[in-house]
Amino acid sequence: MARGPKTTLAAVLLLLTGWAGPSRAEGAGCFHFGYELQDLEANRDVYLGRINALAPRVNFVKRAVFGKGCPNSSAACKDKAYLVPGDEVVISGGDGDFLCASYPGRKGVVTDGWLPRGAVSAVPEEPVAAPHGWIGTWDSGPEQTIRIEAGAQGTLRIKGDATWGASDPGRVARGAVNIGELDGEAPVRGAMLSFGMGEDGPLPYDEADEADCRVQLRRLGAYLLVRDNAMCGGHNVTFTGIYRRR
Structure with a gap:
């Protein structure tokens, strides 16, 4: 789960291991989930990612509005909020070495932003059991x-x-x-x-x-x-x- 102060907008980085995941909307800015999201059924670029075990924790990375030249891997772009292996995020875009992700915390508060692409593995989408998967x-x-x-x-x-x-x-x-x-x-x-x-x-x-x-x-x-x-x-x-x- 996200630790540290909530960042308004951040980013997440994805490692594609095995399953490659859907095609992603690359090159767009990283805004909060739903800011530019169109039809949920037609837009299959939104998918699930999981923080992998390459590092004990993965810090969100600042957007350009919060740090000049960000996102990049420099210490100046590192944010305080972070995720740990096993945390699952909703991926909604990417830019070079970074993916845009949203992490809903246990109390429902969502942290959005960038993280390095190599820190997150794509999770294949599984069937939803009806009705129990919804109720x-x-x-x-x-x-x-x-x-x-x-x-x-x-x-x-x-x-x-x-x-x-x-x-x-x-x-x-x-x-x-x-x-x-x-x-x-x-x-x-x-x-x-x-x-x-x-x-x-x-x-x-x-x-x-x-x-x-x-x-x-x-x-x-x-x-x-x-x-x-x-x-x-x-x-x-x-x-x-x-x-x-x-």
């Missing part, structure tokens, strides 16, 4: 929770709550916290779920338009990846992120 309560940081339950006729019921500003005592005191919610049902399609929410209730994902709430969920290793279209709640509220099951 449970999933958290992403202090303001996003999704609950998945068995639904009717082999579907899954997805409920969620998200806020923006609930961690700010001033906003709470002013009543300025924005909220959002999910309430939908969808059939499992491999490692994917998707649904929409319109004015009259839940919709199939493909029948919802951009003014409706549209949500995609993907199981990856121990994680739940979620992407919405920023139409599932008040201003700045989103369910997009990486979740861990309680």
